[in-house]
Amino acid sequence: MNEERWMVAAKKADFRKIAGQFHIDQVTARLIRNRDVIGEEAVEKYLHGGREDLYPPEAMKNLPEAAALLKQAVQEETRIRIIGDYDIDGIMSSCILLKALRGLGARVDVRIPERLRDGYGLNENLVRQAAADGIELLLTCDNGIAAADQIALAYRLGMRAVVTDHHEIPFRVDGDGKREYILPPAEAVIDPKRKDETYPFPGLCGAAVAWKLVDFLYRLCGRGDAAFGEFIEYVAIATVGDVMELKDENRILVREGLRALHRTQKPGLLELILQNQLEPENLDVYHIGFILGPCLNASGRLDTAARALRLMMAGTRQEAAPLAQELIELNASRKEMTVKGEEEAVHMVEESDLVHDRVLVVFMPDCHESLAGIIAGRLKEHFYRPSFVLTRTADGVKGSGRSIEAYSMYEELCRCSDLLTKFGGHPMAAGISLPEENVGLLRERLNRLCTLTQTDLTPKIVADMAMPFSYVSPSLIREMDLLKPFGNGNPKPLFAQRDLRPCSPRVFGKNRNVVKLQMADAGGRRFDAVYFGDGEEFVSYCRTHPALSVLYAPSIDTYMGRNTLQMTIRSYR
Known part of the structure; x- marks a missing residue:
């Protein structure tokens, strides 16, 4: 087992009062507080927020001006030429x-950059091509x-531009250590992360920002609120796919988008859903x-994201079917x-001095460029360290x-900007380009400047509370569904219990990664449990440890028509 830090959330509130106000169990009240939802209005919005609780798009800086310019255009x-991006958020x-x-x-x-040929975002070739094609207005998204x-350059070539984005604002650090934030010289720059922004929620994805612009544009053009019904599924897919935090507005956008997806008739979405046997x-x-x-991201990784965009734009299921199958x-x-x-x-790290680095910079010259981010994510999970995967391309x-x-990747890259030809991203993810001779220098500087401690480099799991499984009931599990959608920033409820005796564990699955068993508490009560992971390791641990402490999620097992309470074990010791 990998070393982990277990913690139990200890956030304070009057749980009895919250439970009474909203007619919920005190356990549910505590779960809500653990997600930093504070105050009667915020709790009401968290539990029952709908489209009427979304913030007005015109509150976002430069958005009304951009909508007026597009109406005039x-x-x-x-x-007009839209410049998108090759991931799920850019496609949507x-x-x-x-x-x-x-x-x-x-x-x-529309033009979506080719990952291998163009790299991320707007580049000089795309700008010059637009000018050669007679484009007058560039509109970026994501x-x-x-x-x-x-x-x-676009302005020098006689074009204008509107920027819609959600990424961090680039900055320079002057001699006094102060940051100078740099905005592009466009007609309008819409980004909820602008440092002068007053919009209440900065956590929108690129598709949500684009949708906000369209929502206001539709109102200007006499379309009312039609943008919600036309595009909410795309916003939800992008929000989840780009791993945005499911807080505040994003909860509403995803909740409403899922409801729309449940009855969607959009040909591209419907074919992709059905062909995946969903x-x-x-x-x-x-x-x-x-x-x-x-599936949507695969097109931008191995082929062209234009293929996924064609699927989303398909007018009939007959047109969409072969495109979905290709994805x-x-x-x-x-x-x-x-x-x-x-x-x-993993082998490269474990068999070299990279294994001692706090920030992993792994150079894999022959790795497919489009897979670098996925493999970096797997390295991060395997070693629990910030991880970069770099590969050789025709352009360096x-x-x-x-x-x-604990590590803001974008800010740390800003401290290495002289080694890079291009970079961008978020605290949790980034994309970079650099000369090959700078790879070693980047590794050295990132690690020299790194302040991560051993505690930072130990995975932390936070349980919502210690709670005996005997308290769990079907009605409590159904009530916890009010907290959905679960995801980044709004995790599934997780509970802790100690002194449980594992009984008759059995390993299942082709990969031996499912264990079914019963757990018995100190009072002799038994209940069904399941563990997903290294089955043989778990069973071996059970044999040598007659009592376990576990972190678990409760659920209802409906297999073969049953409705049995079940403990899903997330971690154990």
Whole structure:
């Protein structure tokens, strides 16, 4: 077993009062407080928030000006080009803007950068190509905030630009250590992470920002609130797929988007759902994050994201069916390549002095560039350290990083910007380009400047509370469904219990990764339990440890028509 730090949340509130106000169990009240939802209004919004609780799009800086400019561009038949991105958020952002502007009668087309040829975001070639094509207005989505030089070039070539993005704002550090934030010189720059932004919630994905713009544009053009019904599924998919925190507005967007997905008639979405053997009415965050999302991302990784965009734009299921099948096949290839790449990367770390680094910088010259981010994520999970995977390309070395909670990857890269030709991202993830001769220098500097402690480098699991499983009831489990959707920033409830005796554990599954057993508490009460992981290791541990402490999630096992309470063991010791 890997070393872990177990902690129990100890956040204070009047749980009896909250439970009484909202007619919920005190356990549920504590779960809500543990998710930093404080105050009667916030709790009401968390539990029951709907579209009427969304913030007005015009509260976002520069958004009204951008909408007015787009309305004018539609009226004057200005040639508009959308510049998207090749991941799920960029695909959905592009889809929303393209469908909306076409529906308004705009002269508009779209270009999504090719991952291997163009790299991330707006680049000089895309700008020059747009000028050669007679484009008059560039509209970015899920990118552009770090493209000040490229947008300045667009203006020199006679074009204008509107930026919609959600990434961190680039900055320079002056001689006094103060940050100078750099915005691109566009007509309007919409990004909820702007340092002068007053919009209440900075955690939107790129597609949500694009949708906010369309929502206001529709109102300007007499379309009312039609943008919600037309595009909410795409916003939800992008929010989950881009791993945004499911807090505040994002909870509402995903909850409402899932409801729409349950009855969707959009040909591209419906075919992708059905061909993955899923039932639309049962879709949840898991299915977006681990089944549908990877299919959409696979097109941008191994082929072209334009293929996924065509699926989303398909007008009939007949048109969508072969496109959905192609994405599923691409994702299967991606999975196979990822497994091989992960095994190689782990071996490289374990068999070299990289194993002593607090920040992993792994150079895999022959790795497919599009898989670098996935493999970096797997390294981060395996070693619990910030991890970069770099690969050789025709334009130098490129790669991706994935981080841990205590390490702001984007800020640390800003301290190494002189070694990089291009970079961007978030605290938890980043993409970089650099000359090959700087790979060793980057590794050395990141580790020299790293302040992570051994405690920071030990995975932390936070349980909501210590609670005996005997307290769990079907009604409590159903009540906890009010906390959905679960995901990043809004985890599934997790409880702790000690002094449990494992009884008759049995290992199942082709990979020996499922264990079914019963657990007995100190009072002799028995209940069903299941563990997913290394089955043989768990059973061996049970044999040598007659009493366990566990972190668990309660559920109802409905297999073969049963409705039995079940403990799903997340961790043990």
